[in-house]
Amino acid sequence: MRATSIRNKTSASLSRRRQINPRIWLIRHLQVALSSLGRLARTPFSSLMTIAVIGIALALPSGLHLMLSNIRTLSNSWDGAASISVYLVQTASDETAAELAKQLHTDPEISEVRVITRQQALTEFRQMSGFSGILSTLEENPLPAVLVVKPDQNLNDPGKAQNLATRLSALENVEFAQLDLQWVTRFHAITEIANRVVWVVASLLGLAVILIIVNTIRLEIQNRHAEIEISKLIGATDSFIRRPLLYSGAWYGLFGGLVSWLLVTLSLLLLSAPVSRLAGLYQSDFELAGIDFNIFILLLSSGALLGLAGSWIAVARHLHNIEPN
Amino acid sequence: MISFDNVSKRYPGGHDGVSNITLQIDPGEMVFLTGHSGAGKSTMLRLIALLERSTQGQVRVGGRNLTRLRRSEIPYHRREVGMIFQDHRLLHDRTVFDNVAMPLIVAGMGHNEVSRRVRAALDKVGLLQRERAYPITLSGGEQQRVGIARAVVSKPPVVLADEPTGNLDSELSQEIMELFQLFNQVGVTLLVATHDLELVRRLRKRTLVLNNGRLVQDHHSF
Structure with a gap:
């Protein structure tokens, strides 16, 4: 009799515990996001190194893209004059x-x-x-x-x-x-090739960003071996253990995106004076266009997404290897 | 509460952890598991906590057939089984409070509830004053009590202890055993693996004796 009542209690509590209050769930996510951020801040040098590498890798294609779109604006003004x-x-x-x-x-x-x-x-x-x-x-x-x-x-x-x-x-x-217009047509063809080149470079460097993050998160998993093992022992689900690592990856990517924006904007500042001087020599009031808000958001979100993808790969690859004993 | 039905665990390479074990532990029982080292005590505990799966036979805990439990359900099972280790397994970069809170946070409990329960558990093991301390600053006995608080904080119906007094002197071991008896009195099923036969004899509880992976004795008391 006593046995059955406790057994019922056990299975009842099991199902109850699986349902998590959505408010607590949201707060948990926020806490995990912030504590992952705190973790990055606790090792500022290595975090900054990773973020800088990601930033440079993202700055290259976005800088090329920006250059290309500037050249296009220029050629559009020629088209109009044709x-x-x-x-x-x-x-x-x-x-x-x-x-x-x-x-x-x-x-x-x-x-x-x-x-x-x-x-x-x-x-x-x-x-x-x-x-x-x-x-x-x-x-x-x-x-x-x-x-x-x-x-x-x-x-x-x-x-x-x-x-x-x-x-x-x-x-x-x-x-x-x-x-x-023949030269304008040729110019169009050349910019089309350049556009493809930008895409190829962007894909390769995007891949590089993913690999950097895979490696960073892999190290993070190694460093947190004890914590992951104990979490598994006390009944942490895979998604619970995964969450802080995924947030770390996303943070790396996001900050990498921010750094790349900074790098491109700085390079633009360096270039803008000589470019407008050159344009002046051609009686043109052409000015270099910077990264607009949409591209800025795109840069940040693609950084975060690449980070998420990289950490996901690392987690899928290495988390199962840690089993408590 | 816990039942083994002709359970064997053979490790890759042919070594048998346990073989053909059949036993039944009722809810609210406190049972000792003894035998020389390598006799299979840890393997039995590991089978109950699903750190390992049996290669033959069925293990049931609280009516749940562990043989059929999917991988994704293991965490939920482990939340029902508190574990205490000889080496405590505490996280040294977290305070006593945070260590004890882990099972509750893992289970998705709200902040207020977590604080309340962690304090209650620490109070039970007599470490409420040390909640902000880091484990490294505590004595071995205190660290073990933190481990115990962590194992019982989520009020699991089953608690397993693997050589919980292995590194402690007899006085501290006595304290730990008194704590276990306290939990046992409120209905927790306890399974304690130990080779401290003196302690076992004094407590007069049911004792399972393992030898080379086989259950050789099952005394209901000495």
Whole structure:
């Protein structure tokens, strides 16, 4: 009789203890997160070393990515400037040119038309070329009138702009229309390759971050051998033992992300003055863009996720080896 | 409470920890387990706490068949079995309080409840004043009492002790045994492995004698 009552009590208490109050669960998580943080702080030198290595590994791809996106902004501003020069036939008068310009202005694929009259063309050529002496010996203006046509913004695809140029060439009084976009297309191809390179570098270094964290957490498991063993003895579940280690990994990654942001931002500060000086030489007001908020958050969260992944691997690999005896 | 049904444990390499053991321990019993070292005392305790699984036969604790228990259920089983070791197994980077609190924290108990129970357990073993001390600053007997407090703090129905007085002089051993009797009086089933036959004789409890992994004697009292 007594035996049964105690047995019932035992199994009842077993099921009761498995249900954990969600508030306590949350508090536990918070405590574990903070105590893992405290653990990192207790060995500041080795923690900082690990965090710095992770930071550098993450800074490389994010720095490359930033560089690439800056170059893209630059090339986008070139794309916008890409215009079609429509050379009229030599015999076309300025009136014909103005008439044609008016007509083209109504074209939906064209946003802007500027007329360079034959006289303007000559003046400009004199100023720019330095051949003013020779030009003045000519009896007749050898230059045709030119219409500078700016394709509509929606037409930033080089292929469509090329079609427009072909169409314009076929117009009456037009000698030929030239779209000088070939180098822009090439540039696009090069940035596409660079983009792939950034991804390859990012994947490799992401893998490196995971490996660094696997190793760090592996050492941590070794250091906490006694604690893990005793925890298992007194009935700690695997997830209970895993939790602080996973938090450690996530912290390493998060701080690594923060360090990489710091490194990239510092490098940018170093570069921004010479870059804007260079841009000034090209009459451009181009300025280096920094890491925006979204990328910042992405950097932190990918750091934390890589950390979590690394510690998960280490825990899965090494925790089972520790069994109490 | 604890039953062995023709249980054997053979270690890899052919060495037998225990062989063909059949016994029954009722709830609320206090039982000694004796025999020379290597006779299988520790193996029996390890089978009950599921630190090892039997290679043959069934071990049941509190109606639970340990042979069928899944790996993921082992922690919940261990929470029902308090363990006391000769070498105490305390964590030296934590205070007495934190050491004793571990089983409760592992079980997901709230802060207030933990404090209350840890203090009650420390009070029982007479170490309430030393809750902030680190184990290294305590004497061997005190450390063992911390280990005992940790084993009983979650009020497990079964407590196992493996040579709990192995390193203690007879006076301290007597104190530890008195503590065990105290727990036994409130209904805890105790299984104490020891080779201190003098102590066993004095306490007049049921005694199991092991020899080479076999149960050779089962006295209900001397």
